[in-house]
Amino acid sequence: xxxxxxxxxxxxxxxxxxxxxxxxxxxxxxxxxxxxxxxxxxxxxxxxxxxxxxxxxxxxxxxxxxxxxxxxxxxxxxxxxxxxxxxxxxxxxxxxxxxxxxxxxxxxxxxxxxxxxxxxxxxxxxxxxxxxxxxxxxxxxxxxxxxxxxxxxxxxx
Amino acid sequence: xxxxxxxxxxxxxxxxxxxxxxxxxxxxxxxxxxxxxxxxxxxxxxxxxxxxxxxxxxxxxxxxxxxxxxxxxxxxxxxxxxxxxxxxxxxxxxxxxxxxxxxxxxxxxxxxxxxxxxxxxxxxxxxxxxxxxxxxxxxxxxxxxxxxxxxxxxxxxxxxxxxxxxx
Amino acid sequence: xxxxxxxxxxxxxxxxxxxxxxxxxxxxxxxxxxxxxxxxxxxxxxxxxxxxxxxxxxxxxxxxxxxxxxxxxxxxxxxxxxxxxxxxxxxxxxxxxxxxxxxxxxxxxxxxxxxxxxxxxxxxxxxxxxxxxxxxxxxxxxxxxxxxxxxxxxxxxxxxxxxxxxxxxxxxxxxxxxxxxxxxxxxxxxxxxxxxxxxxxxxxxxxxxxxxxxxxxxxxxxxxxxxxxxxxxxxxxxxxxxxxxxxxxxxxxxxxxxxxxxxxxxxxxxxxxxxxxxxxxxxxxxxxxxxxxxxxxxxxxxxxxxxxxxxxxxxxxxxxxxxxxxxxxxxxxxxxxxxxxxxxxxxxxxxxxxxxxxxxxxxxx
Numbered sequence: 001x002x003x004x005x006x007x008x009x010x011x012x013x014x015x016x017x018x019x020x021x022x023x024x025x026x027x028x029x030x031x032x033x034x035x036x037x038x039x040x041x042x043x044x045x046x047x048x049x050x051x052x053x054x055x056x057x058x059x060x061x062x063x064x065x066x067x068x069x070x071x072x073x074x075x076x077x078x079x080x081x082x083x084x085x086x087x088x089x090x091x092x093x094x095x096x097x098x099x100x101x102x103x104x105x106x107x108x109x110x111x112x113x114x115x116x117x118x119x120x121x122x123x124x125x126x127x128x129x130x131x132x133x134x135x136x137x138x139x140x141x142x143x144x145x146x147x148x149x150x151x152x153x154x155x156x157x
Numbered sequence: 158x159x160x161x162x163x164x165x166x167x168x169x170x171x172x173x174x175x176x177x178x179x180x181x182x183x184x185x186x187x188x189x190x191x192x193x194x195x196x197x198x199x200x201x202x203x204x205x206x207x208x209x210x211x212x213x214x215x216x217x218x219x220x221x222x223x224x225x226x227x228x229x230x231x232x233x234x235x236x237x238x239x240x241x242x243x244x245x246x247x248x249x250x251x252x253x254x255x256x257x258x259x260x261x262x263x264x265x266x267x268x269x270x271x272x273x274x275x276x277x278x279x280x281x282x283x284x285x286x287x288x289x290x291x292x293x294x295x296x297x298x299x300x301x302x303x304x305x306x307x308x309x310x311x312x313x314x315x316x317x318x319x320x321x322x323x324x
Numbered sequence: 325x326x327x328x329x330x331x332x333x334x335x336x337x338x339x340x341x342x343x344x345x346x347x348x349x350x351x352x353x354x355x356x357x358x359x360x361x362x363x364x365x366x367x368x369x370x371x372x373x374x375x376x377x378x379x380x381x382x383x384x385x386x387x388x389x390x391x392x393x394x395x396x397x398x399x400x401x402x403x404x405x406x407x408x409x410x411x412x413x414x415x416x417x418x419x420x421x422x423x424x425x426x427x428x429x430x431x432x433x434x435x436x437x438x439x440x441x442x443x444x445x446x447x448x449x450x451x452x453x454x455x456x457x458x459x460x461x462x463x464x465x466x467x468x469x470x471x472x473x474x475x476x477x478x479x480x481x482x483x484x485x486x487x488x489x490x491x492x493x494x495x496x497x498x499x500x501x502x503x504x505x506x507x508x509x510x511x512x513x514x515x516x517x518x519x520x521x522x523x524x525x526x527x528x529x530x531x532x533x534x535x536x537x538x539x540x541x542x543x544x545x546x547x548x549x550x551x552x553x554x555x556x557x558x559x560x561x562x563x564x565x566x567x568x569x570x571x572x573x574x575x576x577x578x579x580x581x582x583x584x585x586x587x588x589x590x591x592x593x594x595x596x597x598x599x600x601x602x603x604x605x606x607x608x609x610x611x612x613x614x615x616x617x618x619x620x621x622x623x624x625x626x627x628x629x630x631x632x633x634x635x636x637x638x639x640x641x642x643x644x645x646x647x648x649x650x651x652x653x654x655x656x657x658x659x660x661x662x663x664x665x666x667x668x669x670x671x672x673x674x675x676x677x678x679x680x681x682x683x684x685x686x687x688x689x
Contacts, residue, residue, distance in 0.1 A: 006348045007187045007299055011180040013386050017172045017455075025456050029167040047572070049457045055567035075478060075575065077470030078523035083446060085462035094467045094522075096571045105571030107458055115523055120478045136167030138460050172455050178386040178442045183350030214396055215353040221370055221399025223356055 024052045027064050029136035035128050037068040037099055037141075045103025049138075055104070068099035070125040070147055078115040088143060093118045097144055111143040123147035185215030188227055190299035196291055198230040200265050208266035234262035234307075235315040236285040237323050241278050256281045260307055261323050268323055275308035284314035331680035332424045333548040333555030334651070336541040337644035338362035342505040342632035345441040346535035351385060355397040355437045355537045362433070362539035366551045370398050373541075374429025376406045377420045379413035379436040380636050383448045394437060405429070412436065413538060413640030414601075414662030414672050420542055421561055430547040437537035438636035445533060445635075452665065454568055466530050468666040470522040472575040473606040477524060479576045481613075484524050487605040488512035491528035491630055494605075498627025505632040506532045528630075529605040536634030538641045556647035556658070557680040562587030563662075563672035570667060581614035581661065581671040588659075590675035592616035596655035599642035601662045603629040610668060611661060625649070639663065643674050650678050 021029060024040060028050050031038035040050035042061040047054065054061055076095040082088055087109045095118075096105035111127070112118050124144040134140040182190060185201055189212045192199030200211030201224035208217065209228050217224050239258035256278055259268035273281055274290075287307040297303040338361035340346075346354055363369055370376070376398055380391045391408045400406065405423075409415045413436025420432035446464035453459045476482045489512045498507035515528040541551075548555040564580035564587070566573055585591040598621050602608035608623065617623070624630075626645040629638045639662025646658035656678045664670040 005187065005191075006184060007182040007190050008347065009180050009182070011178040011386055013174075013176045013178065015174045017174065019170045019172055019455060021168060021170050021456065025170075026167050029170060029456075033164070033167055049569075051569070055569055055572040074571070075471045075475040077467050077474055077525075078520070079467060080520070083462065083464065085447070086464075087461055094463060094471060096471060098571070104569060107461065107463065107570060109461070115520075120474065137170065138457055170456060172460060174451065176383075176386065176444055176447050176451075178444075179347075180386065180442060181347045181350055183353050184348065185353070186350065214393070215350065216356055216396040217399060218396045219399050219401035221356070221359065221397055223353070 022052070024050050024061065031066075032138065032140040033134045033136040035131065035134065036066055037126060038064050039067045039099070039102050040064055046101055047104050048099055048102040049106050065101065067101035068126060070123055071097045071099035071102070073110065073118070073120055073122050073124055074098050074105045075120055076110065076118050078118060087139060092143065095124070095144065097124055108138070108141060109143045111145050117146060183215055185213040185224065189213055192229070193301060193303045194297050194299045196294060196297055196303065198232070198262055198289070200228045200230050200262075202226040202228050209264060210267050211262060211265045211269060228264065230265055231263040233286065233288045233310060234260045234265070235320050236273070236281065236283060236287060237261050237268045237320045238283060239273065239281050241281075254278050258287075258307070260287060261320055266323070271304070272306040273308070274306040282314065284317060284320065286310045286312040286315055328558065328560070328680075329425050330427060330544055331548070331557055332421050332542055332544045333557045333680075334540055334643065334647035334676070335543045335548050335551045335555050336362045336365040337538070337648050338365065339503050339538040339637075339641055339644060340536045341503050342534040342536040342634055344505065344533060344535070346439055347441060351390065351394055351437050351439060352397045354439070354535070355394055355435065358537045358539050359397050359433070359435060362435075362541055366541055368431070368541065368551070370404070370433070373431050373433045374405065375420055375423050375432040376404055377416040377432065377434050378408050379411050379416035379640065380408070380438060381410055383451060384438050384440060384443060384635060386443060398433065398435075412636050412638065412662050412664055413540075414643055414674070415563070415639075415664070417540060417542070417640060417643060417674075418561055418563060418672060421558060424542060424544050430544045432542045433539065434542065434640065435537065435539040436637045436640045438634045439535040440533045440635050441535050457569075464522075465666065466522045466525060468570065469530065469604040469607070470525045471570065472667040473524050473529070473604065475575045476606050476610065481576055482606055482609050484526075485512060485516060486609060487525070487529040488515040490605040490608050491515055494624055494627050494630040495528075497625055498631035501626050501631065503632065504627045505534050507627060507631060525604065525606075531603040531629050531633035532631070534632050534634040536632060536637050536641075538637050538644055540640060540644050540647070552651060554651050554653060554678060556650035556676045557678070558674060559677045559680065560588030560590060560675040561673070563670065565665070565670040568665070568669065573667070575667050576610065578610050578614035578668050578671060581611055581668065581673065584671050584673040585615050585659070588673045588675045590615070590659050590673065593657070593659070593675075594618045595621055595657040595659045595675075597621065597625060597646055597649050597658040598623050599626060599628070599646040599658070599660045600624060601629055601639045601642045603633050603638070603663075605630060607663075607668055615659060615661070615673070639672065643676075646674075646676050650676055
């Protein structure tokens with residue numbers, strides 16, 4: 001180390017958070033664990049993923065309803081270089097997906113294979129992880145896939 | 158026939174976070190750390206108020222101007238205040254109870270924290286004169302780990318007036 | 325409160341030269357010359373300030389309460405009235421402006437700093453997202469912005485060529501800005517030949533990663549006139565926020581910017597200069613529409629956030645750059661904008677003019 005060098009060192013920040021989720025987010029995560037996608041009825045429509053309060057008016061949201069598992073891509077973005085923490089380890093599309101029955105779109109990923117296979121307005125369907133791997137987490141949905149990959153609109157579970 | 162109970166609702170979500178940083182010591186702190194690698198405490202003097210800060214951070218906290226003059230400080234100093242620690246922590250290598258003290262090195266205008274050893278805890282007092290005990294020179298590096306601890310010098314206690322403004 | 329009770333002006337602005345990696349100095353050492361400079365321009369010291377407010381983010385530093393250490397760059401003795409926001413410095417300026425409205429103090433120092441180089445920036449920014457639904461997917465800021473850019477294309481409101489045109493103009497204008505980081509003379513066609521980073525965004529359409537700092541001195545009423553010949557008066561300032569969930573918003577418009585502009589009295593006004601905090605090229609187009617800027621307004625003469633984007637600083641720099649053009653006489657009216665959150669979620673609009681009363685003359689929303 002020469003005099004006059006500015007010293008550097010690696011520094012790691014780690015937080016092992018475990019968050020309490022409450023009844024609304026808890027209902028959504030429980031649904032995912034059970035292989036279903038849930039939303040919540042609100043004054044401005046069905047909100048997915050559900051929030052405790054309407055995102056526009058702030059009014060308390062109401063009953064839980066099932067949505068999807070198919071839906072429409074409202075916008076997307078293609079990445080050829082996923083980072084290690086991201087949902088897929090191969091090129092994929094980020095997408096906002098408005099599930100059937102929902103009035104808001106949720107963020108997830110679409111395993112479309114190539115950028116050319118993506119288009120706003122296309123139909124996609126959720127591919128769930130095997131039941132034994134689902135824990136109540138947004139990644140219980142492994143990804144969405146183009147709906148043309150499957151004969152029915154039933155989720156891949 | 159046993160019934161299958163539905164799984165209980167999900168009530169928590171684990172969201173672990175890890176972010177890696179490259180920490181830069183900056184010019185002033187690097188001077189201090191290099192000093193430790195040479196077995197010396199290095200502070201910096203403020204050109205406006207003349208005070209010497211250790212460890213230096215590159216600015217005078219009262220005048221907000223750069224401190225650019227390095228000052229090598231003595232190995233000796235005065236305990237301005239201290240506490241007796243009885244609480245263990247993970248990875249601890251020091252025996253409980255131990256003394257954590259604020260040490261005002263001779264020539265400095267700010268105290269920093271250090272470990273006191275070689276004296277029974279109940280004999281540590283404000284004004285105690287101490288000296289740094291360094292590790293063997295081949296173990297010195299850019300870190301406070303170059304210093305083992307501080308121990309009494311045996312000198313008479315420093316008069317209160319000599320450190321009262323640093324409490 | 326969005327229209328001034330008491331006229332307050334920007335009287336001094338200073339910034340660091342923005343770089344990709346400022347790793348020979350820590351945050352305090354980077355900030356000190358900027359604070360020294362902003363004071364020197366008006367021959368004031370920290371002792372002349374009635375209030376000090378800063379904007380920064382601890383997650384960029386990787387240490388809690390890092391903004392407390394940054395105060396060493398100012399010198400908090402004798403004890404001073406001080407505050408901090410974990411936000412872009414533009415919001416620190418809003419807080420300082422608000423306190424100045426009360427009439428007890430006449431001057432304030434606002435500063436902000438941000439080094440993005442030490443961290444994994446894409447992970448740090450993911451931590452501002454909803455921790456239940458978004459953050460666990462770890463979407464990076466370019467991906468989120470790309471969703472908005474694609475929505476704009478789908479709506480027929482812009483093309484990738486438009487994004488390249490914004491980037492080309494910004495980089496060329498940055499050649500005249502000694503503090504900018506990305507300054508080049510490149511045509512839109514050259515830029516369109518680049519690979520996608522996250523389609524439909526190419527590297528030129530996304531901001532650089534920057535380390536930097538900035539500072540502003542605010543002064544009220546007669547005090548401002550004593551300090552500089554041509555203060556940049558804040559004729560209105562407002563900020564609004566939209567829902568966090570991207571799927572609950574129309575990403576092709578910016579209603580919060582529109583509302584903030586209306587609150588600041590500058591919606592649709594034909595200002596001479598607009599400094600818009602658009603870290604992504606397509607966002608400039610959204611903001612122009614939201615603000616109702618005519619084609620006569622010069623947009624981002626500094627090069628904007630595409631030329632230098634120190635997080636927590638770029639918004640304050642927009643206010644400073646716009647104010648500087650009023651102070652140096654190249655503009656009589658200006659609007660400065662700052663943003664926070666993914667896809668223009670939260671927006672601040674600051675209207676500036678060479679006289680305290682305007683003349684901005686915004687229309688009805």
